[in-house]
Amino acid sequence: MATDIAALRDRAPPLVREIPHTVSPGLWVLAWRRLKSDRVGMVSLVIVAAFIVMMILSGAGLIAGDWNREVGINYAPPSFAEEAAPATPGAGTQGPALTEIAPTTPEYHSNVVDPIGDVIEKLREGGAVQPPAASGAPAAPSTPAAPAAEEKSVDPLADVMADIRAGKSAAAQAKPEERKATLPFGGDKWGRDVLKKTIKGSETSIFVGLAAAAVATFLGTVFGAFAGYYGRWVDDFFNWFYSVFNSIPYLLLILAVAAVLQQKGMLTIILILGLTGWTGVFRLIRAEYLKHKSREYVQAADAIGASNGRRMFIHIFPNISHVVLVQLSILVVGFIKAEVILSFLGFGVPVDVVSWGSMLNEAQNELILGKWWQLVAATIAMATLVTAFSLFTDSLRDALDPKLKGRAGA
Amino acid sequence: MGAYIVRRLWQMLPTMLGVILLVFFLFNWVGGDPAYVLAGKISNQEQIDNIRRQLGVDQPYWVQLGIFIKQVVTADFGASWSTNERVSHILMTRLGPSLTVVVPLVILATLISIGLALAVAYVRGSLTDRMVMIVCTVGLSVSILVYIIVFQYVFAYKLGWFPVQGWGDGFLENLFVYASLPILIGLVVSIAPELRLYRTFVLDEIYQDYVRTARAKGVSENRIMWIHVLRNASIPIITNLMAGIPGLLLGSFLIERFFSIPGIGREVILAVERSDFPVIKAITVYVAFATIATNLLADLTYKAVDPRVQLK
DSSP: OHHHHHHHHHHSOHHHHHHHHHSOOOHHHHHHHHHHTOHHHHHHHHHHHHHHHHHHHHHTTSSSTTTTSBOBOTTOOBGGGGGGSTTSOOSSSOSHHHHHHTTHHHHHHHHHOOSOHHHHHHHHHHHHHSOOSOSSSTHHHHHHHHHHHHHHHHOTTHHHHHHHHHHHHHHHHHHHHHSBSOBTTOBOTTOBBHHHHHHHHHHHHHHHHHHHHHHHHHHHHHHHHHHHHHOHHHHHHHHHHHHHHHHSOHHHHHHHHHHHOOSOOHHHHHHHHHHHSOHHHHHHHHHHHHHHTTSHHHHHHHHTTOOHHHIIIIIIHHHHHHHHHHHHHHHHHHHHHHHHHHHHHTSSSOTTSOOHHHHHHHHHHHHHTTOOHHHHHHHHHHHHHHHHHHHHHHHHHHHHOGGGTTTTOO | OHHHHHHHHHHHHHHHHHHHHHHHHIIIIITOOHHHHHHOSSOOHHHHHHHHHHHTTTSOHHHHHHHHHHHHHHTOOOBOTTTOOBHHHHHHHHHHHHHHHHHHHHHHHHHHHHHHHHHHHHTTTSHHHHHHHHHHHHHHHSOHHHHHHHHIIIIIIISOSSOSSOOOSSHHHIIIIISHHHHHHHHHHHHHHHHHHHHHHHHHHHTSHHHHHHHHTTOOHHHIIIIIIHHHHHHHHHHHHHHHHHHHHHHTHHHHHHTTOOSHHHHHHHHHHHTOHHHHHHHHHHHHHHHHHHHHHHHHHHHHHOTTOOOO
16 A cells, blocks of 8 residues: 555656655754754753653652662762772771671670679770771770679669660661672762662752743743733833842842741742742743734734734744743753752752752761762762753754854853 | 933832832741741740731731831841841841952952953864863853862861861951952852853954954054953943842852851851741842842943943
């Protein structure tokens, strides 16, 4: 059947055959062609797409769903920096050697505990010499031994109690044995996998950035459309509204709204960023509507009886949608940065949600202890996405509006 | 000129009123009853009623708005909810440290950015130009938080070149001891975006006919760049600079917080953390007023820089 049609078309007069080829490419096809020939644009598009795929997979729970599980030892170093780990003995339980000794020491103490003080003293000395690998460790197990001895002299059931404690601590210590000494990109204070946290944090930050940018672009477009299209007092009103919002520095406005909205949550922060960030879009879209409203195609739409709303959003909007798209793209980058700062300050996402900002907040204290990996992981993830997104935005703008090429800086 | 200023001042009123309305709407309406925020969780109805009467929240909305406008005009926002310090006193004492950091920062950042922008635009398209732009783009994408954390750790904590944080009493001590690392971080963060932007402003001018004319009549390259091009590129630069100044006052709030500098920005963060509404309201309103005023100042500066500008 298909071959029949093809055969028919081949036999058709040349004019008919030419028709499909004479359809001139539209704005989007042309823009896509230009974008495809832009190497930097394509590479950054691939990176941005990879991050978004990661966000979707992580949001669906397919990857990094168990980021909250404590899979490694506390502050597990990254696998590629394994050699450096024993050289930096940090707080309490650290280093691979420790996990092996830890379960045996409390048991040893509780079995040999005796009312006689000398024995305990000896025991302590012995304990202090026993594990040569980690010198900081014995201090911790020996302290519970002393109160146990005191208890025994008063409480006849102390032996039983000690056994129970030993059993308990053995059980508690059994868990860390499964914990890994190193993780692909290290572990945090509770031994959670930094790599998984970064993926989960990317999900939060990108989602907040995209959603807030969508809200802000929507508001800016609708306001700008009304102001530019209707003009007169509608324009005056929206311009006044714009100058009010624009005269309060952006971060201050965000903080003020954050102070007022007491409850924390993803929705809150999306609303804060979206409701405060529409001014830039408004200014550009208003100018576009001013320009387009007196064009001939809009007059033609008026002549065939299209309503105002139809003229604004069915006729004019497609012609300015490329401006909207570029603005959306610019806002995403700004909002991702703003979300990181807000979450860092504790005004952003709730405590049980991980974001790059909350990771940086934890990393701030970890850096003093020499645990640099969480800081580096969050920074690299964020810098990669933001760089790629900015470069992509530049390429997108050049592709959609070639007249502007080269004016955008990089 | 005089008539222009008077008309502009007159036109500022609706915007200022709008700012007041917006802040009022946010704090008295969106946030719910401020009395509950102030009273906290442990309180009975009687206490809340008392607080409501003190704040005037039991009055109709237009009376409350009147109270708020009176507060703004007389600069008397009462006492802070958390420290009981007068809000006007808080503002006055916090302004100094903020300016100590911001003024040198703005001056240095602007001079360095303009110089670099002229240099980079002069060798446009070269390897140097492209490298500088790449460094700027990548540098911009790293959060300011990372710069602060890393710089504070490396230069103050590890190397000990600067104090880790703190603030002294003497102006010179503050400027050269405590403010130097914050200013350095501020420079790193603000030069990258400014350089990128100023470079495009310079590039817009560099292809103009007057540049060719100047070159043809034998004006030195230095003079062309620093006098001819810079004067013409300075209008967008001034707009950008002026628009950014009030934000900079707060933009350094992260720096102030990390380095425990008792400035306006740190005060805002503290106030938000403590739900200290009078302080946030006062800072928001006055910083907005400052922004409106600098916008007018920017327009007047155009006239001084470019005689072609007609003030209408």
